[in-house]
Amino acid sequence: MPFLQVNIVVPSSHAELLSDELMEVGALSTAIEDAYAGTDKEQPIFDEPNEPSAEIWEQSLIIAMFDADTDVDAAVAALPANMRPVKEAYTITEVADQDWVKLTQSQFDPIHVSERLWITPTWHEAPTDGSINIELDPGLAFGTGSHPTTFLCLRWLDANMPQGATVLDYGCGSGILAITAAKLGASHVVGVDIDKQAIRASHDNAAQNNVSIDVYLPDAQPEGQFDVVVANILANPLRMLGQMLAGRVKNGGQIVLSGILAEQVDEISALYQQWFDMKPATIQDGWACLFGTKRA
Template structure:
């Protein structure tokens, strides 16, 4: 039988995605996934995932957003839900619009979860050359295509979200043959694999979520790569040396913390690519980077999201 997990999701507003994600991070759950109501693919995926709980997302309105994470059966789910509800109440008292702020728990079998959304996950071109291809699809590549074989499983990172799209575009633009690349919060491994296929000599990717680590390792194998290493842990615990590029597609608050440490892992003239930043938090992240002596090299916006490429002075 496939492995069973408990999915805990919060129905909220788009404007509250960041603080609600922070609640899950406070539980030391790093595999936080966001379903963005502005993303057509996410809407389709939502309609399926809600079937597990017999709930229709659209009854919450067009601006409803979902933030979710997965927990083991051994976790005290009742305690976790009470903690989340308490934190949502605190956010309301702070004047933050958290929307419906409904907390829903659902038992999810990996096998069932995967089967229900695969029909909507199709081969997608990102940037000019990178093609993200589900491992179960057939695709006839064009000249100069960089094809990434992917099965995200229950990990974040299909390539369809704006934050991932912008990171791939940055990697396509900046990765040079022979580069060393570090991927922080790798999720499905999509960015690590992309960096390798774009010419990086060595890629090290880390994630605190064991589900993501397993998915990323499987995806590296699907792509027959020997220069990509996936590690369980955080940046300071498992990465040594310095990279030409560090990419982190996480959330604004985590990136602000990383800004103080990331310089120790960047070579001279190295590039820090940060994404997962809701547009309302752009200035906060820029300010944190400038404080740590980074120079903003390029900023991209897509939908309600921002990606920033910066270099040290």
Template sequence: MKWLQIHITVDQAQVDYTETLLSSMGAVSVTLDDAENQELLEPLPGETPLWNKVIVTGIYAQEDGEEIDVAALETFIQAQLPGAPLRSELIEDQEWERTWMDAYEPIQIAEKYWIVPEWMEAPEPDAVNIKLDPGLAFGTGNHASTFLCLQWLGKTDVKDKVVIDYGCGSGILGVAALLLGAKKVYATDIDPQAVHATKQNAELNGVLENLYVGLPEEFNEAFKGQQADILIANILAGPLMELAPEFAALVKSEGEFALAGVIEEQVADVSSIYSKYFDILEVEHREEHWCRISGKRQKH
């Protein structure tokens, strides 16, 4: 079998219509991609941010002996989306799952500290190896903000500590904390899929027994009356600033914290709000714009 791909470049406002159009014409899959190399901030769990210009791609099965009339298909699409750049291509059949899996490789965070896709062998079996299914939710270690948080955990004394992973995504940070010796991790996310992914990845790494994960209202109930030794939050600057008083209440006197999902231009604003409750000790950069802010809870 061969596959026909139709690529159409449209404005953000036309994306929903284009997706619907391609699906209604029999596309077995519709995907979106950036048309202009536009940077996007890391999304909150459950969000799907879009670029200003988007390449919408429809994939059609080209059965042997039942060829698609590509010219007629293109003519119809162009009539519905006049002026939208369009191109098509035929691609040979391949093992799609294997192709997706081949895009991932083990990531070294530090000495004896790795992220390893669950289907691969660990490069160093005796290291701290976080096994991960990258397809479940946000947080694979490839993104700069996730890497910065993992790096910070690796150089922070988490042994026998209670850790909060706020905005847990795939659960990679909470799992890492437990593999590094944390006593208990309380994780939370606004996306039910992230809650499921965190449980699954914790089980994959053999640490589910020491991890609690739930939606924010469930987390608040489970953690009521407690304070953590360490809080780590990899979300976005806006929610981080709103959550500063809540985070302050969740962390023990002189407890440690790390915040990520912040770009360089936002560091001053985030630090200004957090400095009311926390001593800012370090701002670390990665890949030019992404930053991690860390420090300690002020004595109280």
């Protein structure tokens, strides 16, 4: 069955309230976007690298979906008078029904990380040429391999992790780095995350990939040191957790840090230089990955 899509451009200060009112008059769903998305006036509000951020868009586009048999003009007329747009201020288009699951899946293709390493959603056929494949579907926990920080850590693991190493993935999210370490030949892998959803996702994703990893909340994590510690989080927690993370790395072991903006590299590298011989960062799309060897 088709749907009717109603687009309304309003000042952002009114967008959430009008969105709620549209649900009250029969909308099946509403979404709010930057009215200038895709143009020179588009405004980032989520701290994209190298871009100034606004607290709110100047103008918002409300997208409301209604059943095909809805009298949209009557629904709009039922809105409170102080929020009711004039006829010329909104557009109505018919949207054909689709297989929304397939449409969503079509947006996620396999990711070729390195010559031998792939991240492949389960609905795609995995490579069969001897490559190492990580089966991972987009979910609630962070980390599908597409973000530069995850990608940089994956490439480091593929190129540098010693066979049989013990690995700690601190801030494991979906478990992608921990699972990759296990598939690359780590002898023991531990993941830690503050989010219970991430713990669940990491366990499920590890089972899907036929590898064993141990995943804990921070308060429950076991003591001990590791050959490799990976922390793909953000600069502020990396600042606060520096001494703790350094203490989890064996002398001569490796630390890998990401979630860092390019302009934060010098500060974070200097901080970890207390314990590690830090190497030059690798940069991708404004994000950085730092790594170093722990001094005895």
